Amino acid sequence: MRERRKSFLPFGSPLIEQPEIDEVVDTLRSGWIGTGPKVKRLEALMCEYTGAKYARATNSCTAAMHLSLLAAGVKTGDEVITSPMTFCATANVILHCRATPVFVDIEKDTMNLDPTLVEKAVTPKTKAVMPVHMAGRPCNMQAILDIAVRHNLVVIEDAAHAIGAEYQGKKIGNIGHFTCFSFYVTKNVVTGEGGMVTTNDEESAEMIEMMSLHGLSATAWSRYSQKAFAHYEVIAPGYNYDMTDIEASLGIHQLGRVEKYLKRREQIWGRYDEAFADLPVTLPAPVGSNERHARHLYTLQLDIDRLTMSRNEVLQALHAENIGTGIHFLSLHLQKYYRERFGYKESDFPNAKYVSDRTFSIPFSTKLSDDDVEDVLAAVRKVLIAGQKVHP
Numbered sequence: 001m002r003e004r005r006k007s008f009l010p011f012g013s014p015l016i017e018q019p020e021i022d023e024v025v026d027t028l029r030s031g032w033i034g035t036g037p038k039v040k041r042l043e044a045l046m047c048e049y050t051g052a053k054y055a056r057a058t059n060s061c062t063a064a065m066h067l068s069l070l071a072a073g074v075k076t077g078d079e080v081i082t083s084p085m086t087f088c089a090t091a092n093v094i095l096h097c098r099a100t101p102v103f104v105d106i107e108k109d110t111m112n113l114d115p116t117l118v119e120k121a122v123t124p125k126t127k128a129v130m131p132v133h134m135a136g137r138p139c140n141m142q143a144i145l146d147i148a149v150r151h152n153l154v155v156i157e158d159a160a161h162a163i164g165a166e167y168q169g170k171k172i173g174n175i176g177h178f179t180c181f182s183f184y185v186t187k188n189v190v191t192g193e194g195g196m197v198t199t200n201d202e203e204s205a206e207m208i209e210m211m212s213l214h215g216l217s218a219t220a221w222s223r224y225s226q227k228a229f230a231h232y233e234v235i236a237p238g239y240n241y242d243m244t245d246i247e248a249s250l251g252i253h254q255l256g257r258v259e260k261y262l263k264r265r266e267q268i269w270g271r272y273d274e275a276f277a278d279l280p281v282t283l284p285a286p287v288g289s290n291e292r293h294a295r296h297l298y299t300l301q302l303d304i305d306r307l308t309m310s311r312n313e314v315l316q317a318l319h320a321e322n323i324g325t326g327i328h329f330l331s332l333h334l335q336k337y338y339r340e341r342f343g344y345k346e347s348d349f350p351n352a353k354y355v356s357d358r359t360f361s362i363p364f365s366t367k368l369s370d371d372d373v374e375d376v377l378a379a380v381r382k383v384l385i386a387g388q389k390v391h392p
């Protein structure tokens, strides 16, 4: 049997290569470390990569989603439909707009919004729908866009997991009205903190740019760079949501490698699928023929009826083997604030509750060596075989 791993393998860590290190140093030496030419370059690369007409960089996906909701005109009293199987930021930003998040249940296998339930949740107050491409798997966008057209809704995609994903031949980023990406440290493309909105609507792109810099009528780059001195006016009470050139320096090179990284992710994914097929777990569902999964998270669902161990015990046992894990996610309707404010019962979203009770994510990133991958799968096999119920 394979020996226990010597050093702890964190659940997610970024692969940083020499070109981005050099680019950051170049930015530091250039004297312009704030929002400037490198952010513009990253935005142009995002347009090129996704096919969207406009891309606006922000300092997080959370900021990107908040500004997209504002650009969509979401305001006090509106309702926004979204998934409870997501990171809290997706619903928090709806509350930041003084609107109401309306959760609808997910599909057990894809962990994505169930479109039939989306349509049932639409009321005269519904302004937008925020699908989340969970783990990197594209949502059923055709069904969601059809509902949006029927009810005049804005579609804002949480694509924090989904850079590189494709749906019916189109890149995620060029499908809904707004698509929001994350470049947080654990994501497929990293800038430290960072995010991006892509859209094909020029007016929205301009509003997002203005609102991400305090609501000023001109950007700092255009105000202070050589080209011209320009006066500005405050035209709205905006936010401080801009990405810096230091962050963009990382993103420019990371984005350039997204296809190459995806190939490596697919390789590791295949190895995991193969190694876990006989264990008391449900593997990630296969990907639809007209879709490309962005392979952000490798999540397994524990078959708890076939195990003598709880999920916590499984995760503790993996940690004891020096393998880090994550949970994506505990359903938002079970989280204290949402539970108390909206009075949810556990059974309100049965599929989200089902996944929430069983899911766990294992180390999965481009940084993993073949040896790391073998350590992970040996530890997962060891723990789950030991925890399996024995039938006489």
Ligand SMILES: *Cc1c(COP(=O)(O)O)cnc(C)c1O
Pocket (backbone or CB within 6 Å): 059, 060, 061, 062, 063, 086, 087, 089, 090, 132, 158, 160, 161, 181, 182, 183, 184, 194, 195
């Ligand atoms: C990471 C994440 C976010 C937030 O991204 P930030 O860039 O950290 O703001 C939003 N939604 C989902 C599903 C995420 O995983």
